[in-house]
Amino acid sequence: MKSFVAIDFETADHGHDSACAIGIVRIEGNMITDRTHYLIRPPRRDFMFTYVHGLTWDDVKDAPTFAQLWPELRRKLDGAHYLAAHNKGFDRTVLRACCENAGVEMPRAPFICTVQVSRKILDIRPATLDNVCRELRIKLKHHDPLSDANACASIVLKTMETDRPAFEEMLSGLR
Numbered sequence: 001m002k003s004f005v006a007i008d009f010e011t012a013d014h015g016h017d018s019a020c021a022i023g024i025v026r027i028e029g030n031m032i033t034d035r036t037h038y039l040i041r042p043p044r045r046d047f048m049f050t051y052v053h054g055l056t057w058d059d060v061k062d063a064p065t066f067a068q069l070w071p072e073l074r075r076k077l078d079g080a081h082y083l084a085a086h087n088k089g090f091d092r093t094v095l096r097a098c099c100e101n102a103g104v105e106m107p108r109a110p111f112i113c114t115v116q117v118s119r120k121i122l123d124i125r126p127a128t129l130d131n132v133c134r135e136l137r138i139k140l141k142h143h144d145p146l147s148d149a150n151a152c153a154s155i156v157l158k159t160m161e162t163d164r165p166a167f168e169e170m171l172s173g174l175r
Helices: 066-077 088-102 114-120 129-136 145-172
Strands: 004-011 019-028 031-039 082-085 111-113
Touching: 004 088, 004 145, 019 066, 019 145, 031 066, 031 145, 066 088, 082 088, 082 145, 088 111, 088 114, 111 114, 111 145, 114 129, 114 145, 129 145
Parallel strands: 004 082, 082 111
Antiparallel strands: 004 019, 019 031
């Protein structure tokens, strides 16, 4: 079993560099070995998505910036064979923008998308995180980044239990 890390970002505004929280769940040998949540001070005080995740500038004003948090995040991501995210396009874009803004190198691990996994392997539609979790009986507090990352990790683990060959085939096509 390859190690992987499930991640989920919440953003403050429409800028991809506006991460205000991240949830990270690390899997080693089919077991969750680390669950971590960080608040992040985004580069702007504008909070357009408080109605989604409940976070405000007051919640994060004393939190580290992404650049300050990066050494810790890097340790959490190091050695992962792949990263998993529900709607990988969003989380990968946020990670890339935050890395660029911080002047650090983006992790090289490929991303797998649990939206695609849910549709193609588990045949769950709609493949929204809340619906997939309901179908798979995974506990979820939606838009809490640690809960979302945990759900994403659980989807990967349940998919491997359900159809490991199909999952391995999907992994082999990553980059």
